[in-house]
Amino acid sequence: MAKGSYLKKLFQSFNEGNTEEFKAIAKNIIDDERKKNHYQLADELQRIINSTSLKQLRKAESNFNNNLLHLLPKDKDSNFNLVDVKTSKILLDDLILDEFVSTLLKDFIREYEGAEILESYGLKPRNRYLFCGPPGCGKTVTAEAIAGELNIPILYTRFDSIVSSYLGETASNLRKIFDFIEKGTWILFFDEFDAISKQRDSVDEHGELKRVVNTFLQLLDNYNGDSIIIAATNHQNLLDQAVWRRFDEVIMFDKPKESQITELLRKNLKRYPCSEINFVELSKGLVGYAHADIERIILNTIRTAIIENDSYVDDNKIRKQMDIYRERAKIYNKIND
Known part of the structure; x- marks a missing residue:
């Protein structure tokens, strides 16, 4: 344990609001614990200090980011914003995720919070993630949860603005977005990512789309800022092979297993x-249903109970909504046959 003199000075600096002295004393305590071979304790104390520093930095960055909102990139011809800015209060513990995926994401959060330690070894936290899997399985809400955990605004790319009918403007719009995220710290989220990253060797794709893919790959290669880039797709089989290598981690979001369905219910x-x-x-x-499907069934059951003035929800009422949802699925399947 730390010496009494250290602890006394630590409390005094805290009481006086002397942040620099507090951190200096904390560093001495951590160094002492390392000398005693208490590496686990020292690492944990260091993580807490880094996390505190990060929270202060995030608060300052939040104010800085807000001051940049008037500089949001716009399409030259329509003058529409190329991104929408939102904040999130969702956290990872609010989600029902596969255990392996949950572990990967929590490791990613710890890595980002420990950026200062990594930088002391000449490393940076991973900041390029590709989310794959069927629709409704949590890709978008997970990006929002990461934003909530790190207290970073999320930038939703607007493909209706990015993809231009004018030759070369789509690539130019992508450059504007990457230039903008260099100015602050954001989570840049590309939903329906396959819209700008399809295989370049496909005979169905024209030269403009191939140029867009090339531009995106170059932008991703050259990006060295602090923002986090997350791309999500329901059609990972359509992605150009070179795209996969540009991401630090690829995470598959599958439909929930039986145990996860119970948790969702x-x-x-x-x-x-x-x-x-x-x-x-x-x-x-409900095996084979996506997370969003199950949530919709339960919420529809509750809505019906409220409107019909039922005092409770039971199995039969849920199963009735399951039958209704199956009919909806038949319509969808006919459209996509």
Whole structure:
């Protein structure tokens, strides 16, 4: 443990609001613990200090980012914003994710919070992520949760503005976005990423799209800022092969397993009184549904109960909504046959 004199000075500096002295004393305590071979404790103390510094930095960056909002990149011809800015209060613990995916994301958060330690070794945290998988399985909300965890604004790219009918303007719009994120710290989120990153050797694609893919690859290669870039696609098989190598990590978001479905049911049913819910049987009946499908079924069940003045939700009411949703799925499947 730290010596009494260190602890006394630590508390005095805290009481006086002397941040620099507080950090200097904390560093001495951490160094002492390392000398005693208490590496785990020293690393944990260092992580806490870095996290505190990061929170202060994020607050300053948040103010700085807000001052940049009037500089949001715009399409030259339409004058529409190329990105939408949002903040998020969602956290990773609010989501029901596969355990492996959850571990990867928490490691990523720790890595980003420990950026100062990594930089002391000449390394930077990974900041390019590709999210793949079926629609409705949590890709977008996970990007929002990362933004919430790190208290960083999220920039949603607007493909209706980025993709221009004018030759060369789409690539130019992409450059504007990358130039903008160099000015602050953001999470840049490309949804439906395959729209600008399809295979260049496809005979169906014209020369302009190939130039757009080339431009994006160059921008990603040359980017060296502090912002985090997350791309999401439901059609990973359409991506150009060179795109995959540009991302530090590729994460697959699959439809929930039976145990995850049970968690989703319990989480969403907390909103309203329940009676005689057989979670095991319901979960079996919902295997193959996406996270968003299951949430929609439960919320529709609750809405119906409220409107019909029912005092509770039960198995039968949920199953009725499952039947309705199956009919909806048949329509979707016919359209896509």
